[in-house]
Amino acid sequence: MKFSLNIDHVATLRNARGEKHPNPVTFALLAEKFGVDGIVVHLREDRRHINDSDVFLLKELLTTKLDLEMAATDEIITIACEVKPELATIVPEKRRELTTEGGLNVVDNLETLRNAINRLHSANIPVSLFIEPEINQIDAASSINTDFIEIHTGIFANSKSEDEMYDEMEKIRLAVKHAKKLQLGVNAGHGLDYLNIKEFRQIEGIDEVSIGHAVIARSVFFGLEEAIHTMRNLIKNG
Numbered sequence: 001m002k003f004s005l006n007i008d009h010v011a012t013l014r015n016a017r018g019e020k021h022p023n024p025v026t027f028a029l030l031a032e033k034f035g036v037d038g039i040v041v042h043l044r045e046d047r048r049h050i051n052d053s054d055v056f057l058l059k060e061l062l063t064t065k066l067d068l069e070m071a072a073t074d075e076i077i078t079i080a081c082e083v084k085p086e087l088a089t090i091v092p093e094k095r096r097e098l099t100t101e102g103g104l105n106v107v108d109n110l111e112t113l114r115n116a117i118n119r120l121h122s123a124n125i126p127v128s129l130f131i132e133p134e135i136n137q138i139d140a141a142s143s144i145n146t147d148f149i150e151i152h153t154g155i156f157a158n159s160k161s162e163d164e165m166y167d168e169m170e171k172i173r174l175a176v177k178h179a180k181k182l183q184l185g186v187n188a189g190h191g192l193d194y195l196n197i198k199e200f201r202q203i204e205g206i207d208e209v210s211i212g213h214a215v216i217a218r219s220v221f222f223g224l225e226e227a228i229h230t231m232r233n234l235i236k237n238g
């Protein structure tokens, strides 16, 4: 299971004062040095954290890979086609949400998503769709030629009891199996942290986890190197 770091919160901190610090690009380069497998950013329509120039600079300077999270809007697709990230992850985006609230409804938005994937593919950008661990959503995603899915792990992460958590893990296990049968790459993320990763890592077949808030928050206390090494170690060894 590879580990990509989402650095949106570093840009949030920078923007809080309208200053240049902390610089998310410098932070990303350090994160690479400390051993992450890739960097994830979400270029939102309202540019509340990461902005266009961050994204272009990241693409130029990263030596691992850039996963650009994005809504399937004309403006952001055009930017993505110029940036050419190593992966474009399409997510649903609502203006007033604090963070991404759940997976895409691929079944009901087939044509919009098909067009977005076609445009990104014609710029040679592999695409991932952020979805719930549901068989009908995976089938729909596969039918429009996505390369990857990213399974939304928010329900697993927020589960209120062990039963709920194990039920959701079982759902994710079946979803991963199904996606692999369809030859899709499988990423996962949202709400994963230093406690729940110990259970989550036992699910087989997930190519990569995308983690942001927990690692950035821990780095405030213990530094980025410690935060990354501890997460890497948990992913590998539990």
Ligand code: PXP
Pocket: 006, 008, 042, 069, 089, 091, 099, 100, 130, 150, 188, 189, 190, 191, 192, 210, 211, 212, 213, 214
């Ligand atoms: N994956 C996706 C698609 C997301 O939108 C987010 C949140 O930005 C994450 C992963 C990372 O979530 P968290 O910050 O809770 O680790």
